[in-house]
Amino acid sequence: MEHSTSIKNEQKxxxxxxxxxxxxxxxxxxxxxxxxxxxxxxxxMRGMVWVGILVIICLVGVYSYYRQxxxxxxxxxxxxxxxxxxxxxxxxxxxxxxxxxxxxxxxLRLSGVHWSTPLTRIAEIIAVAAITFGAIIIIVDMGxxxxxxxxxxxxxxxxxxxxxxxxxxxxxxxxxLLLYIPxxxxxxxxxxxxxxxxxxxxxxxxxxxxxxxxLQFRISKKAVNILCIAIVPxxxxxxxxxxxxxxxxxxxxxxxxxxxxxxxxxxxLAGAGAVNVAMYIFRRYYNLEKYITxxxxxxxxKITVMLGMLYLYFNVxxxxxxxxxxxxxxxAFLNGLFIxxxxxxxxxxxxxxxxxxxxxxxxxxxxxxxxxxxxxxxIVIGAWxxxxxxxxxxxxxxxxxxxxxxxxxxxxxxxxxxxAIALGSLAGALLVITIFARIFPIIPIQETLIEQHEKEHH
Amino acid sequence: xxxxxxxxxxGVLSVIAINFITVPVKAQEAEKSPLKITLSYFTxxxxxxxxxxxxxxxxxxxxxxxxxxxxxxYLDKDASGKGxxxxxxxxxxxxxxxxxxxxxxxxxxxxxxxxxxxxxxTDKTKQFDETNTELSIAKARIIIDTADDKNVTATLCExxxxxxxxxxxxxxxxxxxxxxxxxxxxxxQSYTTDSTGKVxxxxxxxxxxxxxxxxxxxxxxxxxxxxxxxxxxxxxxPWGAKFVANKDFFQKTALWASRFHSPIWLLFLAYSIVIVVxxxxxxxVMLIIKIKKLGKEEExxx
Numbered sequence: 001m002e003h004s005t006s007i008k009n010e011q012k013x014x015x016x017x018x019x020x021x022x023x024x025x026x027x028x029x030x031x032x033x034x035x036x037x038x039x040x041x042x043x044x045m046r047g048m049v050w051v052g053i054l055v056i057i058c059l060v061g062v063y064s065y066y067r068q069x070x071x072x073x074x075x076x077x078x079x080x081x082x083x084x085x086x087x088x089x090x091x092x093x094x095x096x097x098x099x100x101x102x103x104x105x106x107x108l109r110l111s112g113v114h115w116s117t118p119l120t121r122i123a124e125i126i127a128v129a130a131i132t133f134g135a136i137i138i139i140v141d142m143g144x145x146x147x148x149x150x151x152x153x154x155x156x157x158x159x160x161x162x163x164x165x166x167x168x169x170x171x172x173x174x175x176x177l178l179l180y181i182p183x184x185x186x187x188x189x190x191x192x193x194x195x196x197x198x199x200x201x202x203x204x205x206x207x208x209x210x211x212x213x214x215l216q217f218r219i220s221k222k223a224v225n226i227l228c229i230a231i232v233p234x235x236x237x238x239x240x241x242x243x244x245x246x247x248x249x250x251x252x253x254x255x256x257x258x259x260x261x262x263x264x265x266x267x268x269l270a271g272a273g274a275v276n277v278a279m280y281i282f283r284r285y286y287n288l289e290k291y292i293t294x295x296x297x298x299x300x301x302k303i304t305v306m307l308g309m310l311y312l313y314f315n316v317x318x319x320x321x322x323x324x325x326x327x328x329x330x331x332a333f334l335n336g337l338f339i340x341x342x343x344x345x346x347x348x349x350x351x352x353x354x355x356x357x358x359x360x361x362x363x364x365x366x367x368x369x370x371x372x373x374x375x376x377x378x379i380v381i382g383a384w385x386x387x388x389x390x391x392x393x394x395x396x397x398x399x400x401x402x403x404x405x406x407x408x409x410x411x412x413x414x415x416x417x418x419x420a421i422a423l424g425s426l427a428g429a430l431l432v433i434t435i436f437a438r439i440f441p442i443i444p445i446q447e448t449l450i451e452q453h454e455k456e457h458h
Numbered sequence: 459x460x461x462x463x464x465x466x467x468x469g470v471l472s473v474i475a476i477n478f479i480t481v482p483v484k485a486q487e488a489e490k491s492p493l494k495i496t497l498s499y500f501t502x503x504x505x506x507x508x509x510x511x512x513x514x515x516x517x518x519x520x521x522x523x524x525x526x527x528x529x530x531x532y533l534d535k536d537a538s539g540k541g542x543x544x545x546x547x548x549x550x551x552x553x554x555x556x557x558x559x560x561x562x563x564x565x566x567x568x569x570x571x572x573x574x575x576x577x578x579x580t581d582k583t584k585q586f587d588e589t590n591t592e593l594s595i596a597k598a599r600i601i602i603d604t605a606d607d608k609n610v611t612a613t614l615c616e617x618x619x620x621x622x623x624x625x626x627x628x629x630x631x632x633x634x635x636x637x638x639x640x641x642x643x644x645x646x647q648s649y650t651t652d653s654t655g656k657v658x659x660x661x662x663x664x665x666x667x668x669x670x671x672x673x674x675x676x677x678x679x680x681x682x683x684x685x686x687x688x689x690x691x692x693x694x695x696p697w698g699a700k701f702v703a704n705k706d707f708f709q710k711t712a713l714w715a716s717r718f719h720s721p722i723w724l725l726f727l728a729y730s731i732v733i734v735v736x737x738x739x740x741x742x743v744m745l746i747i748k749i750k751k752l753g754k755e756e757e758x759x760x
Binding site: 154155156157158163166170173174177180181184208209210211213215216219220222223226227230234404406407 | 522523552553713714715716717720721724725728732735736738739741742743745746748749750752753754756757
């Protein structure tokens, strides 16, 4: 019964030093203080304004989608050649971001790393929100979403699209379980002594059956371990299969055997950047300095540098070597990226989204919270534009030259409706994360308590 | 200091003034860009002729199609240069193109003369000034003939004084009609008519796929001729190889086959992965159910 430490034991505990730091100062906290600190907090004025802005952006996106349904894909700038635009860029971005769930939760947990515990739920909700909106945006990209069911009626197992649909559904389900099961012990803390009204009805529905018995802990631990093992290959599959949507077609920039690994490396970097941003925001606005410490930023910074180097290595292979070879059919495409119409975005994404953050994070001072937050933003924005560069320039440079087509077919700049829908989906993902943090503890309370007690015993 | 501020103000005002002056000038220049109308005359198989019209204008330093341009078309003109027979009014599409037949109502005018002039008139609009474009043609026709030794003969004749007269020195192309265009029948790209108006070409594409009965379509054409426009005639001949449709192509077990003909290894791989992963997930759901059950039992014990 050593793990049935929930409410009864927690209330008895007088002083339990938490090995946390505020800045560089070590602090000790009681269980009550931990619970009080980590319980979800009501939105303040800033929170309300933030939610309001997100809702407005979402509504504008919904209106634009209504226009797209009403008038068809003609409201977008996508034409015969650039038939994939920022919707698909957004989809690839979402899938990339979602991979962070497996990195923080599974890879670090399986490696026996305990410092990541306060970050697991942040990573998982980012994963769930991202994969949800990734799935939504792919339907938005369809001209006739009412025909979506045909994918299941007539889909061919040989098509990577079917693989992608299968893997996305699977990853969504696994991420949901990985979010839900570790949340169960916290439900008891959330419900403690409360009447089942309002939000407590939801807590009760989701986890009133959690009594914190030894057997329940044992089963949930087993389930989480299985999930951590299962999520790694599925997470790798989801982004590999997404890369195959491109790599299985014969086009400049996509025809690569390296694409799976390249996508996964990029996804880990983008996800790590997103976690860095989320860590800073939650720490600052939820006053979690005792739990998400400078040490967490330092360690995440080192991981980000490592992932950045890995992604840079793949970028050298994907772009520099083809540029060195300069095959004639790929010349226009590569020149477009390096010195042509996409050069500004390309070099901004490489420098601003990869090299500069990496250089900053190499220094200890650069791994402090604020520089980490800024680097995280740079990485995430760079990652979005990198996905745009993967999708669009290739489509505008087909192997067979464009002949006798209207001028609008030769260029692509997203229309207002496309921007509104894409931004609406990004705002939607942020809204899901925000609302989740309002309802549930963003740092696992029970796990924090258990880890603290274990350290105490040692 | 004061002087500096005055200098800055003058500088800013100058920039604004230059903008105000130059912007309307640029706009005016754009409006003044001339509209270029190109008329082309076509007859296929010596049937009813038709016209194609292309509208272009120099925008941003290069010729670009002008869509939505309204063009009035006339057949022939009177002594004052005014159009006689109104063919119709066409509007160019997004590629700047339009096409029209010569209506039956103009049959009398059409038959009255061996030579005709087509006139395209556009009215003055906000963007362009009015334009007047003419195209003169002489009526002509091609006759295509084939021999058993797979030689193709095409004869070009012009309509003169109620007779079809052979024309010398005009380039004719001989080809085979294919999906993406016409393939030349031999090595020559084009042939020039002799004094009898004839060209002769040898068919060298032996074994070229035809339709199910082995028929292919031979083509003889005159392209963009200043006097005769575009003339084309087709003739079907049984000189091709019979096309046998491979109806089983998508029914075989292959990666490109239809959905129920996936390769076995792919089915095995995909279903194995799906079964293992979803089996694990179902097991995890069962674990949650077990946790729930344990919770209820614990509650009952209390």
